[in-house]
Amino acid sequence: MKEIILCKYGEIALKGLNKSTFESMMVKTIKRRLASAGEFRVTKSQSTLYVEPLGEDPDVDEFENRLSKVFGIVKLCRSGAVEKDLGAICEKAPEYLAEVLENARTFKVNARRSDKKFPHKSPEICAELGGAILERFPHLEVDVHDPQVTVTVEVREDYAYVHSDPVDGAGGIPVGSSGRALLLLSGGIDSPVAGYMMARRGAVVEAIHFEAPPYTSDRARMKVETLAKLMTAYCGDVKFFCVPFTEIQELLRDNCPEELFTILMRRLMMEIAQRICEKDGDIQALVTGESLGQVASQTMYAMVCTDAACRMPVFRPCIGMDKSEIVEIARKIGTFETSILPYEDCCTVFTPKHPKTRPSLAEVEKAQASFDFEPYIQKAVEGTSVTLIKNR
Ligand code: ATP
Ligand code: MG
Numbered sequence: 001m002k003e004i005i006l007c008k009y010g011e012i013a014l015k016g017l018n019k020s021t022f023e024s025m026m027v028k029t030i031k032r033r034l035a036s037a038g039e040f041r042v043t044k045s046q047s048t049l050y051v052e053p054l055g056e057d058p059d060v061d062e063f064e065n066r067l068s069k070v071f072g073i074v075k076l077c078r079s080g081a082v083e084k085d086l087g088a089i090c091e092k093a094p095e096y097l098a099e100v101l102e103n104a105r106t107f108k109v110n111a112r113r114s115d116k117k118f119p120h121k122s123p124e125i126c127a128e129l130g131g132a133i134l135e136r137f138p139h140l141e142v143d144v145h146d147p148q149v150t151v152t153v154e155v156r157e158d159y160a161y162v163h164s165d166p167v168d169g170a171g172g173i174p175v176g177s178s179g180r181a182l183l184l185l186s187g188g189i190d191s192p193v194a195g196y197m198m199a200r201r202g203a204v205v206e207a208i209h210f211e212a213p214p215y216t217s218d219r220a221r222m223k224v225e226t227l228a229k230l231m232t233a234y235c236g237d238v239k240f241f242c243v244p245f246t247e248i249q250e251l252l253r254d255n256c257p258e259e260l261f262t263i264l265m266r267r268l269m270m271e272i273a274q275r276i277c278e279k280d281g282d283i284q285a286l287v288t289g290e291s292l293g294q295v296a297s298q299t300m301y302a303m304v305c306t307d308a309a310c311r312m313p314v315f316r317p318c319i320g321m322d323k324s325e326i327v328e329i330a331r332k333i334g335t336f337e338t339s340i341l342p343y344e345d346c347c348t349v350f351t352p353k354h355p356k357t358r359p360s361l362a363e364v365e366k367a368q369a370s371f372d373f374e375p376y377i378q379k380a381v382e383g384t385s386v387t388l389i390k391n392r
Pocket of ligand 2: 187
């Protein structure tokens with residue numbers, strides 16, 4: 001039977017005039033992300049996007065998997081498309097849903113007619129189809145209050161769509177609908193999650209990484225590139241900026257109080273990230289994976305000192321999350337296993353034994369002013385490499 005995936009969007013359907021812009025963004029994203037999965041058609045109607053895999057024996061699982069990572073889609077219903085005839089529905093629906101129905105004990109049927117011209121009313125469709133299902137699967141019982149499986153028939157313009165319970169989509173709003181951000185991407189668990197969360201709220205996410213060879217190795221950088229690549233399943237293509245940071249870190253170590261090393265390093269990272277944004281011309285904010293109180297450099301005092309070096313807004317979507325919650329998302333989006341590979345990060349290279357948890361802005365600024373970092377900042381910006389990390 002012809003299979004079509006119905007993609008339903010929740011929140012964006014409410015956005016009035018923006019709705020069609022949002023729909024177009026999702027269609028564009030779907031076209032890009034699914035392109036290499038095979039031929040397909042995508043159309044929109046009644047707050048639903050219809051994705052129809054075409055050709056001989058399409059890999060519908062793969063289409064569904066990729067669609068489950070497109071932000072803006074709230075529910076996915078992989079459906080059998082049946083001609084709009086009650087007899088055909090009763091014959092084909094039990095067959096199409098045989099596997100789920102065989103494994104269930106209770107079910108109910110739910111019918112929706114967005115085509116009001118269809119000659120049978122919803123209760124009639126439910127009764128007829130329910131009967132047909134019971135005939136074919138006599139072990140089943142109807143339970144209208146708490147069924148294990150709900151069989152839904154949606155009679156729409158072109159077909160009657162038959163499906164069992166929908167699966168969750170990625171939620172959020174379409175990538176591209178809320179600006180462009182630069183994510184400070186380390187090799188850790190938190191920053192990929194932060195990028196995912198910003199993309200989920202519509203941001204286009206680019207990534208910047210600071211490396212300190214030879215203290216950090218090629219494989220440490222490759223690990224970060226892998227993380228960026230994994231993020232593309234949700235975020236789309238990611239521009240990856242890699243900053244040579246060794247010299248600045250050595251200068252910090254040699255010229256500044258050890259207890260302020262981390263905070264000064266973070267301020268200099270922010271400064272360089274902002275210069276990259278200014279050069280690029282169209283990035284509105286920075287993003288980090290910080291979570292309040294997680295480590296010494298993530299106290300509110302430390303963040304005040306970091307933000308004082310920022311002319312751009314800094315978003316920290318993990319700020320109120322526990323590590324376990326961040327880990328849960330990292331597992332869900334598939335970055336966790338890569339993040340925990342034990343390669344060194346530039347931050348850990350010169351980590352002070354006793355970082356100050358309550359630095360004052362005055363002492364931090366004074367320490368930073370005691371050395372002229374400007375030429376080294378410029379050099380780092382000039383030496384930054386850019387690569388486009390593609391989704392496929
Ligand atoms: P993560 O798990 O994201 O590495 P973390 O708990 O290790 O976070 P820190 O090392 O203090 O925390 O880093 C805090 C944030 O600073 C990171 O989430 C990331 O946004 C940014 N950051 C740290 N190191 C780097 C780096 N080498 N390159 C780019 N950004 C970095
Ligand atoms: Mg880290």
